[in-house]
Amino acid sequence: DAGVIQSPRHEVTEMGQEVTLRCKPISGHNSLFWYRQTMMRGLELLIYFNNNVPIDDSGMPEDRFSAKMPNASFSTLKIQPSEPRDSAVYFCASSLARSQNTEAFFGQGTRLTVV
């Protein structure tokens, strides 16, 4: 398997524009996570899906953020409208959540810069 695939790797956009980040989890994995990484806050869990259903979105910062998982092989994280403070690296991770012992596998991340 190619691992967790995220696109794009880098995104530069202007404030107010819509941004869509994409993730393809590892085939067969049933849990998917979106994380945001910044110098100030470190790694923050934004949202967590299990079997395509959002389980915990308490980490989503504002209504400007939304995430979907229409099927087991694809998820999106959308920011509309984007703001400079959204600049960060966004990671997608997937796991086969049979138990708490299962580790998550991370994508390479999308570096978002909002100017």
Place this chain on the structure above:
Amino acid sequence: AQSVTQLDSHVSVSEGTPVLLRCNYSSSYSPSLFWYVQHPNKGLQLLLKYTSAATLVKGINGFEAEFKKSETSFHLTKPSAHMSDAAEYFCVVSDKKSGYSTLTFGKGTMLLVSP
């Protein structure tokens, strides 16, 4: 609620000397614990994991970690640092929340290795 405290934001060692990265956790359940490594501009890679089998866990690249329940610690060690070990290291705790496993990350420790 679960949490992770990485006691040092930066650790500096010389090549060939031992490495110690400290991690303390709190969890309402019997947790699983992980260490991940992140090299610059890369995703996160699993180093090792503790899942209640052996308390001393061996990982990749010569790293080890020992689970000490009485101290609620899971410190990461390596006998001899290599230049390629320079990276950021994350301690992670996983336990059940509402029937699902969630991962909580520490703030990270940056390991600097000098020649």
